[in-house]
């Protein structure tokens with residue numbers, strides 16, 4: 001497994017950003033349109049802060065409860081905006097994204113915590129998020145998670161139900177649909193995930209042609225983000241290559 005963690009978080013982040021730039025160049029894409037989601041699930045706050053100081057702007061968490069503790073501790077330690085370590089010194093807001101499966105009974109907490117929810121995969125969940133977002137007067141940014149790998153994937157809306165969910169989410173007052181997300185089955189060889197990424201891109205193209213706004217494609221993890229970028233990813237979710245192997 002690709003991991004640069006032994007170099008330290010800051011060097012690992014630089015290495016990943018280099019690879020993002022190279023893959024973008026290879027695909028003739030502008031690297032600025034590709035956002036790195038640093039997946040910080042199971043990572044303790046001090047190391048997350050180290051990553052933020054080294055330039056991580058988006059943190060990805062997969063469990064609401066774990067994220068809630070971290071985010072509140074984080075807010076008490078660091079202001080919501082941190083100066084960029086980059087050359088321009090601009091102030092950036094740190095974003096927290098929910099990348100894992102969300103249960104309806106945690107929707108209320110999720111809308112309080114997360115800037116973007118990647119894992120909307122049912123009408124019931126979308127309705128609950130819309131209702132909860134309305135209550136706190138928020139427009140919740142969301143992605144629809146699509147299941148492209150048949151029975152092997154637990155979560156995500158099956159392709160045949162996708163259009164219906166897309167229409168539904170698009171029409172909700174307090175949700176703003178920004179794009180699509182997928183998790184292909186794990187393959188040791190990253191090339192094997194390419195067809196899944198390509199399929200999500202085609203799906204997005206297809207519905208864009210019908211007037212839906214699906215600009216973001218959240219796809220690619222430590223093992224295969226370079227392939228995902230070649231296939232059009234605008235958000236890559238990279239955990240272990242930055243923070244090291246997790247224990248589960």
Ligand SMILES: *Cc1c(COP(=O)(O)O)cnc(C)c1O
Pocket residue numbers: 039041062099100183221222223237238239240241
């Ligand atoms: C854990 C996780 C990732 C990151 O996985 P790595 O292989 O550590 O990069 C990305 N996306 C989702 C949905 C995850 O749960």
